Amino acid sequence: MDPGSIDSIVAERLRLVDQRYTSGRRRLVALLEDAARPETIPELLERAPGLRQSSAYRNLHVLEQVGVVHRIVTSGEHARFELAEDLVGHHHHLICTGCGRVDDFTVPAPLERSLEAALVKAVTGTGFASTSHRLDVIGTCEACQR
Amino acid sequence: MDPGSIDSIVAERLRLVDQRYTSGRRRLVALLEDAARPETIPELLERAPGLRQSSAYRNLHVLEQVGVVHRIVTSGEHARFELAEDLVGHHHHLICTGCGRVDDFTVPAPLERSLEAALVKAVTGTGFASTSHRLDVIGTCEACQR
């Protein structure tokens, strides 16, 4: 997805709830766009001198509310943030149990389709209304294997 | 799996690290065994008058260390605890975005197998060593749909 369109989608979603697409929020979205993987707030702050912690929390929360940002909680450490799937595409995560690092990956489309179909079937009759799924691989990243 | 064997497995695992299978720990395991779904510490405490919060946290941590209990963190709220998969079998979760409730469910074995195979293949070459996977369905539980 091209960068410009992400910005306009974000702007539009914010406008719908009478929120402004301020420079601080633009900066956060840009940081997440550049990130190769979901990042914690301390990581984001380090890459963005001048960003205030409380504003980061507040704005990421707003962006999450409008469906632009997704929060991932893997363990006791900091939460991690990434752009929502409708902006960057459906994908999954490799979660390192050693250091908490989270990387993105995708599975072949055919499997993804049969998975989705099977899940819908498995949930039928439970009264649960499914909106999406989450598939993570748990393991150890290269650095933590040594 | 029959109740007695869970107890003996837990006892054995604790013994290996010179820990005792005390009444408090037995109580926690029994509570998790009875639970229909992963529960938070407040939920467990409510069902177990006399259980101390700090002991619950401490003992669940010990039980997690020895691989008997699994901790699930779905959002900012309380963590949820369940018996580990090698005691109760591989399964997945329905996560309600409305109230945070988590229910168990399983998918057909054939799909589970092709999924596992595909994941191994997808991860090959990334340097990541996978040990397991996690598949959750996100949506809204019956109560939260109204």
Next chain:
DNA sequence: CTCAGTGCAAAGGATTTGCATGCCG
């Protein structure tokens, strides 16, 4: 007896919030 386990209360750490001020629309 000895040492792990437990209770209680206080500490810790991530995240949130109140309030006064700044700034966009």
Next chain:
DNA sequence: CGGCATGCAAATCCTTTGCACTGAG
């Protein structure tokens, strides 16, 4: 101008920990 956004610091909330005491082996 009016109201959302921001900074700062204090407050919250879940979870962990120190310490003294109890209990199992």
